[in-house]
Amino acid sequence: MIKKLLFAGALALAFNSMNAQVQVWKDDFNDEDVSDWMLYDDDGDEIQFGDIFQIMNNTTQQPVTPVSLISRSWQQVALTPDNWAVSSAIDISKAQGTLTLSWITQVAAAAWDLEKYAVYVSTSPDQASLLASPVKVVETLGQGTNAGTPVNHTLDLTSFIGQPQIYVAFRHYDCTDQDFLSIDDVTVKATSLLAVSDVSKKAVSIYPNPTTEALILNVNSKINSADIYDLSGKLVRNVTVSADNKVNVQDLKNGTYVLKVNTEAGSTSHKFIKK
Numbered sequence: 001m002i003k004k005l006l007f008a009g010a011l012a013l014a015f016n017s018m019n020a021q022v023q024v025w026k027d028d029f030n031d032e033d034v035s036d037w038m039l040y041d042d043d044g045d046e047i048q049f050g051d052i053f054q055i056m057n058n059t060t061q062q063p064v065t066p067v068s069l070i071s072r073s074w075q076q077v078a079l080t081p082d083n084w085a086v087s088s089a090i091d092i093s094k095a096q097g098t099l100t101l102s103w104i105t106q107v108a109a110a111a112w113d114l115e116k117y118a119v120y121v122s123t124s125p126d127q128a129s130l131l132a133s134p135v136k137v138v139e140t141l142g143q144g145t146n147a148g149t150p151v152n153h154t155l156d157l158t159s160f161i162g163q164p165q166i167y168v169a170f171r172h173y174d175c176t177d178q179d180f181l182s183i184d185d186v187t188v189k190a191t192s193l194l195a196v197s198d199v200s201k202k203a204v205s206i207y208p209n210p211t212t213e214a215l216i217l218n219v220n221s222k223i224n225s226a227d228i229y230d231l232s233g234k235l236v237r238n239v240t241v242s243a244d245n246k247v248n249v250q251d252l253k254n255g256t257y258v259l260k261v262n263t264e265a266g267s268t269s270h271k272f273i274k275k
Helices: 002-019 127-132 196-202
Strands: 022-027 038-041 069-072 082-086 095-106 116-122 136-140 151-156 165-173 180-193 204-207 214-219 223-229 235-239 246-248 255-263 266-274
Touching (some): 069 082, 082 127, 116 151, 127 165, 165 180, 204 266, 214 255
Antiparallel strands (some): 022 180, 038 082, 069 180, 095 151, 095 180, 214 246
């Protein structure tokens, strides 16, 4: 029995170690400072994310939400928001394995809780690139439950592994005369992080991603070879890297692939989307 328990404990420890992630970046908004975020009031009502950081109960004056990033769809009058908050550049150059974005939402504990919002992630901070990104979440919160409880969310960002930086955007829009949307504990985590020495040796990034015609490789050492695999690990083709570090993928079927790049400093793998 003791051996079985020890074995089970070892399995649990191994499982937790395999699934543990390292924090790459986080903003919990407790400092009530969003000067490092780009804020857009696209509806033009002069009420946007970051104007207030906590919702209070009008009767008890007790906090309804934690200190968080808040946008309103009602504030003494009905509002129809189109508010954006775009993060500063998030450095993911050391990230390895899986990359995950997590955040917490909260809406009113009342019938007026149908807040529509979106999360976009892109390698560029401009709104057009964010809107075009396939890595996104669009949903309406509340759905009439009137619970008002915080909800945890995650989004897989692994397709960005190999990029030097990403931007995360929250958009509150397409809803009227509800109450508020609270965003909290925005966190990016990776399976592991490269050591600084490894980053300098193995730094390889690819762009654009998604792509329609070609991938461009940024490398710090000579490229020996490159191969494209499907997500099952099957070799799709050996590819030729041009003199200007481009890989032609125009004739690939639309889908998600992995580009393995072998350089004098070692090998790296990069997930990419062919559109």
